[in-house]
Amino acid sequence: MLNKKVPDVIFKTRIRDGSVGGDNPFRWEERSSGSYFSNKRVVLFSLPGAFTPTCSTLQLPDYDKLYPDFKKNGMDGIYCIAVNDAFVMNAWGKSQGVRNIELIPDGAGEFTRKMGMLVEKGPEGFGMRSWRYAAILNDGIVEAWYEEPGFSDNCPDDPYGISAPQRILESL
DSSP: OOOOOOOOEEEEEEEEEETOSSOEEEEEEEEHHHHHHTTTTEEEESSOTTTHHIIIIIIIIHHHHTTHHHHHHOOOOEEEEESSHHHHHHHHHHHHHHHEEEEEEETTHHHHHHHHHHEEEETTTTOOEEEEEEEEEEEEEEEEEEEEEETTTTSSSOOOOTTTTHHHHHHH
């Protein structure tokens, strides 16, 4: 994975727009991989799903909390991607009080599939989801890769540690 360019895909996002009005003041916006990752050095981390235990109690909150430490170490931003739609990702970010992490909805799993990280999580009733990983991207090129062990469909475990923000900060 090192030194490879991330796939160029279009993400379907929902953006708050006061001109929309009503109870749901959001509009659709298409964003490309390049709009997130070009000309920046960033952390990208992926997880099986919004609102799931490890993702909600450890991974997302810890990245959000440690954001200032990543900035001190030269990161321009931190992005979280999951095979969830924009509605779910927005609701999850709001429920978690996320302030520093940009959530990317990979609703159809296209980016995740092209990264080679799409796995079946049938026993949990999830369907196709992302394997847990993190990467340092420099202008969309993978500079460092942190993949949890045991990559496989229907893995009986949900490993977490290698892609934890504390571990990545140690490597910086």
